[in-house]
Amino acid sequence: MKNPILLRGSKLVPVQAEQLAGPVEAAKYLVGSYLVRDFQGNRLIGKIVETEAYFEEDEASHSYRGKTPRTKVMFGLAGHAYVYFSYGVHWCMNITAGDAGYGAAVLIRALEPIAGLETMHKLRGGKAKNDVNLANGPGKLTQALAIDKTLYGHDLQLSPLQLLKDDSATPEQIVTTTRVGISKATDAPLRFYVKNSKYISKK
DNA sequence: TGCCTGATGTTCT
């Protein structure tokens, strides 16, 4: 990779598709990873602190009813962006997981803002009263990182949106709970977040 | 602080 991305002295390396082979493992693995967004000359970095796993056998998953024009990227290669419009108002970002042909993805629910906070506040339209509220929800983080349908299907090993991991960091302590904001399969323990993080979404 | 509601595009039934 040209110009490796450095953060606090450690080098961030791209997340490989093999590390996203299973949706549940991928959801856990992605907690503590970094999203790096290059936007209009600014580099915005957020650390993933909360995820949810969705897959074909899962009633709450968009892929449950099979491949459609919207969900087709979920059935493609792992490590790509599945971006969809929710409630007519917000974009939500997923990272595809599992083998090609199997419809699975990991919803990114919250980020800890690391770099480019000023730009993130601007992108949020000044609605975030503090840094905690910048990206502590699926709709908020897409706003803060300027993620929309133009990034649908984007390969996350490439700029302007990359998925990276700091291999020298100690793994996060992860808490597992049921998912949020869904009406089906509400009992499945498929939500993962960093223990004691103040940046996770509410509820 | 916490509940309630309006906004509103896309997909699926």
Next chain:
DNA sequence: GAACATCAGGCAC
């Protein structure tokens, strides 16, 4: 035509 992997503002307490 209804449901939806949401958010923010308004109002009551």
